[in-house]
Amino acid sequence: MEAFDLLMTGFDTLLTPTRIGFMMLGIILGLLVGVLPGVGGTTGVAILLPVTVFFEPVSALVMLAGIYWGSMYGGLITSILFGVPGNPWSVAVMFDGRPLAKQGKAGLAMSTGFWVSFFGAIIASVLFTFFAVPFAEMALRFGPPEMFAVLMIAFGTFIGMGGSPGKALIMIAAGFLLSTVGLDVVTGQPRLTFGTIELMRGFHFVPITIGLFGIGEVLANAAERYKVQIEDVTRAAKLGMHDITAGARAVFSNIGLASSSAVLGFITGILPGAGATPASFMAYGFAQKISKHPEKFGKGAIEGVIAPEAANNAAGTGAILPMLVLGIPGSPTAAILMAGVFMWGFIPGPRLFTEQPEFVWSFIASLYLANIAALLICLTATPLLAMMLRTPYAIMAPLIVVLSLIGAYAIQNAFLDVWLAVIFGVIGFILRRMDYPLAPLIVALVLGFSTEEALRQSLIMSDGSMAIFFQRPLSAPIMVVALLLFMLPLFRMFLRRYRRRQQASTGE
Amino acid sequence: MTPIWMRTTHRAVEIGFIIVLLFLGVVIVNESVRLGPTWGESGPQAGFFLFVLSIAMILGTLGVAYVNTYRTPDMRPFFEVPQEVEDLLKVGLPIIALVLLIPLLGMYVSAGVYLAFFMAWYGKFRWYSALAGGIILPVALWITLREGFNISMPMSAFYRSNILPF
Numbered sequence: 001m002e003a004f005d006l007l008m009t010g011f012d013t014l015l016t017p018t019r020i021g022f023m024m025l026g027i028i029l030g031l032l033v034g035v036l037p038g039v040g041g042t043t044g045v046a047i048l049l050p051v052t053v054f055f056e057p058v059s060a061l062v063m064l065a066g067i068y069w070g071s072m073y074g075g076l077i078t079s080i081l082f083g084v085p086g087n088p089w090s091v092a093v094m095f096d097g098r099p100l101a102k103q104g105k106a107g108l109a110m111s112t113g114f115w116v117s118f119f120g121a122i123i124a125s126v127l128f129t130f131f132a133v134p135f136a137e138m139a140l141r142f143g144p145p146e147m148f149a150v151l152m153i154a155f156g157t158f159i160g161m162g163g164s165p166g167k168a169l170i171m172i173a174a175g176f177l178l179s180t181v182g183l184d185v186v187t188g189q190p191r192l193t194f195g196t197i198e199l200m201r202g203f204h205f206v207p208i209t210i211g212l213f214g215i216g217e218v219l220a221n222a223a224e225r226y227k228v229q230i231e232d233v234t235r236a237a238k239l240g241m242h243d244i245t246a247g248a249r250a251v252f253s254n255i256g257l258a259s260s261s262a263v264l265g266f267i268t269g270i271l272p273g274a275g276a277t278p279a280s281f282m283a284y285g286f287a288q289k290i291s292k293h294p295e296k297f298g299k300g301a302i303e304g305v306i307a308p309e310a311a312n313n314a315a316g317t318g319a320i321l322p323m324l325v326l327g328i329p330g331s332p333t334a335a336i337l338m339a340g341v342f343m344w345g346f347i348p349g350p351r352l353f354t355e356q357p358e359f360v361w362s363f364i365a366s367l368y369l370a371n372i373a374a375l376l377i378c379l380t381a382t383p384l385l386a387m388m389l390r391t392p393y394a395i396m397a398p399l400i401v402v403l404s405l406i407g408a409y410a411i412q413n414a415f416l417d418v419w420l421a422v423i424f425g426v427i428g429f430i431l432r433r434m435d436y437p438l439a440p441l442i443v444a445l446v447l448g449f450s451t452e453e454a455l456r457q458s459l460i461m462s463d464g465s466m467a468i469f470f471q472r473p474l475s476a477p478i479m480v481v482a483l484l485l486f487m488l489p490l491f492r493m494f495l496r497r498y499r500r501r502q503q504a505s506t507g508e
Numbered sequence: 509m510t511p512i513w514m515r516t517t518h519r520a521v522e523i524g525f526i527i528v529l530l531f532l533g534v535v536i537v538n539e540s541v542r543l544g545p546t547w548g549e550s551g552p553q554a555g556f557f558l559f560v561l562s563i564a565m566i567l568g569t570l571g572v573a574y575v576n577t578y579r580t581p582d583m584r585p586f587f588e589v590p591q592e593v594e595d596l597l598k599v600g601l602p603i604i605a606l607v608l609l610i611p612l613l614g615m616y617v618s619a620g621v622y623l624a625f626f627m628a629w630y631g632k633f634r635w636y637s638a639l640a641g642g643i644i645l646p647v648a649l650w651i652t653l654r655e656g657f658n659i660s661m662p663m664s665a666f667y668r669s670n671i672l673p674f
Contacts, residue, residue: 050659051653051657051659054657054658054659164572164575164576165571166568166569166571166572166575167568167572168568169564169565169567169568169571170529170565170568170569170572172564173561173562173564173565173568174565176557176561177536177558177561177562177565180557180558180561184543184554186551186554187553187554189543189554191539191543191554191555191558192536192539192558215603218599218603219596219599219600222595222596222598222599222600223587223592223593223595223596224592225595226589226591226592226595392631392633393631394626394627394630394631394632394633395623395627395631395641397599397626398602398622398623398626398627399623399645401603401606401622402606402619402622402623402645402649405606405607405610405615405619406615406619406649406653406661409615409661409662410653410659410661413660415610415611415662418607418610419607422603422604422607425603426600429596430521430525433518433521433586434518434521434522434525452557455552455557456551456552456556456557459551459552460550460551460552464547464551464552
């Protein structure tokens, strides 16, 4: 019951008008960026991060986290109504949400989505509350080799899970390399600066993130404008009392699926490097596999809305856990939040729980309150949110651009960062077009310093032998799992070849 | 005759990207060798991490090069219709112009000019709507950033000669 007492302290700290105010502001902003195509939750958090440097830390964290939760809810509105996912993690809900909307059941699909998002997030928050302390206690026993092994799991996940492994590897290496520009912390030598003084302080990851996600998405949307025809279905966005109760009933009659998707999502979220997007796809596949009528999926099965939404909200919550406990974010958004924690003067890691219990526990308390608030806003104000979509493109796009540039500049008051954001915007556009994953780049950029530090310290401990990672009781199993993740694409390739050969020999 | 940017395939862009990456890889290997890629007196030298990473990047690039340009090349055009290039330039070039304006006009005035221009030119708004947008945006930003959070932004020449507060 220790966790319960700590949670109560958290509520005490959180319940001041300013903090609740900032939390609500964050949620509303998050709902807006979730609804608007072209700005995702990641962009929203990155753009507003520089502003929060001047806030008191608890308000800053609950506001930024509020943007994240809000965008989780908001994303499903556009997915269902327009088939335009506002976030990558709202793609899976589109498969069945969009057909439901076409059958005139948009209200039911949305209210089910909101209810189940809430349900998933609350399950994850409870798990978070009770797992946080044991996790932190375990993490306290981690030395540099264990840290390095866990970091390798994060990057192994990027390589092992979907997409082209070569492209993921390139993006990880590029992120790490960008993070090494500047002075080497151990020896003080300038690295990759090529004699310029501007590069000595290195690249801050905020302008790069803003460029890749903010400007990059503006450019990507500009090029795709010719095919997106947003019809005016704002009238369909009305949620009646009937829809709200029907949605709650739909979740209740699928409570088993919702709970298992939430737990699946939470576990995927904790895995460093996985995050909400793969969780939503996994839950969708899982729901289809256990369904009694799998043929209805993709044609408007309500389970197809329930599973991915429960999973992605749970995963979003889960992704914060390794960020706070280990300093290893589970998703790009968590990575940006972690940078915020640094900027507000704290060091993420197990000691945060003993040294700053108020900060940590008021954040955990905010998980509960933020989700209740987000649910209430969604159930009552969806028509209002959908109306935001009527904002003309010629106003929306410049606003995003201006806010992006302001965010890029504000982080270190450097004009070079504004150019950096624009350059990475162009790079982000090209990478997106060529299916290079952007998440590994951001996570590697944020984690570059700690990864190099962990690797160097481990090697100093072992006098240069890589065997240290496999000799310690804690790091050995973690490292083996990480290596397996890295090898996964190779296994898959051999399996495919083997099957093809079998087919070739039996097919004649 | 179709212009060159309409004939560019995904594969061609990929090849260009791979060449850039390989070039960067060589530059970084070179830098890591300068910094020392091996074991120093008391631990790994400054170039060790760089060396490992540049090798990883080069290996990844070669893998992608093999799969995407030789095994299963993607011959779809990079841009499908001319409209894409046009929209991209219409949105992209004003952004560059905005960044070029900032040192001269400061963040606030440039943002206003940019919004007004984009509204009138791309959005076909009437001139007074565009003008209103161009005035409301900098004032609102200034109130939030300067007065609200005390965040400093690049100021304009008007600020230096005391004509405008930003």
